Amino acid sequence: METIPSKEIDERIKKLQLKLREKEIEAAIIAQNVDLFYFTGTCQKGYLIVPAQGEPLFLVNKSLKRAQEESPLANIQFLQSFRNLPAALQENMPHPKKIGLELDVLPAHLYLRFQKIFPQAQIVDISMAIRKLRMLKSPYEIEIFRQGAAIDRQMLDAVPRFLREGKREVEFAAEIECFLRSLGHQGAVRMRQFNQETFYGHVMSGENLTYPTFFDGPTGGPGLSPAYPQGPGWKKIHKGEMVLVDYLTVYQGYCVDSTRFFFLGDNVPELLQKAHQVTLLIQDEIIKTAKPGVYCSEIYRLARQLAADSGFKDYFMGHSEDQAPFVGHGVGLELDELPFIADRQDYPLQEGMVFALEPKMIIPGLGAAGVENTLLVTDRGLEKITIYPEDIILVEPR
């Protein structure tokens, strides 16, 4: 199995250590599996201790053997159980004044245990610093995105083969999932925010495109039951309906996000056609404007203004109280990374950011339209990583 280059891990650790020194934090203790993977190259169970200076220590409970095979880190030790953690930590950090934890994802009970291990230490949240590091992708990571995008393209090519009148949404979805998986999709999509989750993404048709749910995105979908209330449902796909394919391709851990709309028939309702054109316009104007230095909030306001100017204010990124307050989101090892292309996100685009731009219109009673691509911020502007025709794709009903 391909493992991560040692240089990649070295640089990530060094950047984290720089942040720690800036904040006068003596050490970070990394516990979440995705952050562990980012800083060690392996997803095995354990804790990574990164001191502000010097060699990191990776304490691994299971599987030590696999961690040693996959991670280029020099100092990997066996951790028999959580009961041994206090001693191991106190040995390495006798009297820390300030330690950093991922307070956005670490469960409260673990946080309280760390408090007991270090009763004298101040515990601070290191999660934003980690998320900002992870926001800027290396050439190594960008190459993985490109490989994922090639699979995404093959999937979009195959979709018309699976799309048939009278087929249930979930059956249609199952075939796309099978196709993606066979080509190397890892299956699971990881999200960082508490309670947010998705299974491949969203595939829906017709009125189900406007079915609301908890998910922080423009579309929701019924799902198969209230227990997992998003994505494809039991509904059959009919002639004359818009069909959304907003599926992630997660390759070697990295989320590639695209959306294309298909239409079963050839008479797309005029309002949906217009809606689609407006989303393409929004995308194109953003690509003309955006480059390093431009604020994320500015890009969002441009998108919202263009939607309003075109008469689509009430449909932009959802309708009524369920409007999603953004037009793009960073992607990486998690689906909900920085940057967010949203109001009040007053920080600039930077070279190496990768985000999904997804202007969409949700029109109650009619359906939805829009486009989504995964974009890389280069020194000159935005570059599409996902490349595929963006018009509504007409499929002949069979």
Next chain:
Amino acid sequence: METIPSKEIDERIKKLQLKLREKEIEAAIIAQNVDLFYFTGTCQKGYLIVPAQGEPLFLVNKSLKRAQEESPLANIQFLQSFRNLPAALQENMPHPKKIGLELDVLPAHLYLRFQKIFPQAQIVDISMAIRKLRMLKSPYEIEIFRQGAAIDRQMLDAVPRFLREGKREVEFAAEIECFLRSLGHQGAVRMRQFNQETFYGHVMSGENLTYPTFFDGPTGGPGLSPAYPQGPGWKKIHKGEMVLVDYLTVYQGYCVDSTRFFFLGDNVPELLQKAHQVTLLIQDEIIKTAKPGVYCSEIYRLARQLAADSGFKDYFMGHSEDQAPFVGHGVGLELDELPFIADRQDYPLQEGMVFALEPKMIIPGLGAAGVENTLLVTDRGLEKITIYPEDIILVEPR
């Protein structure tokens, strides 16, 4: 879409309130999506406030409309944003002395926010009380398990059609996934423990059956990359190999867990055959012995003793430092529910528990064998919910 009967929710809330009064907790604030679903019947985004006495209040951020449609609770109110939560909580609980939160799953930063909202209150962990309630399944829930088990059976029937020499593990897995999904599998498998996750479960062959990983189970598997290191890999399935199908069927939220072993050919190595017979013996002896009142730890020790007596001590539930310290685990809306059939779990089986019993042997260099069924604890003993032939299933290589 089918929604939950109001009586079901009433009873769950009443039982929680009894626990709260026992512990002198004034109110529980439920935040995790799975617990929310259990106590409200919907998985929408919000917070459920359950006072020790009286009507619960469900504050919903998104989607209010859907929460109202799906939940039989009487008091559902709109929560504009988290910023409005302090006021809403303080209005309903002016000066609480003791409140309960799910400290095992609630992220530390949310815990700290609740501390700020109620600076005078003692915050206690309510998660074990909730997990113990959820451990005992109602007739309504057991009926859903039976529906899931019917899908599991159809899947096992179909497996030999998908199993071919030279096919990659991930391609084989993709076809099983597609089959399950088309029949109503929700896709996602939820786990409660921090950093634990699985995608459908495990499908592996030959030497990959002994590939170690972080996952708390007898098998691991390579996965497609170190980023998601479990389950099927790129390896091709060969003649003369054991093939594991340990896939969850998650229907209407509930996990049905079974394992069967397939063999491509007809000459199963003797040691694997013997290992398989021992696991069947362990299962049968447990079914003869176990009933309400018998301790979980006792059952585990019986299993371990039988494995040792048969000469399989070193292979039981894994090998060397990667041995899983259990032989069964509760299933429900999450894969890792109570009870755990493990050492030191000194509490008795109770009527209404549902757990997966999975005696397995992992033999380095050779493969694995075993069986898994989802079982219901009735007043008389154990009843298999998953019913399917348990011998190694021979498949002719094509």
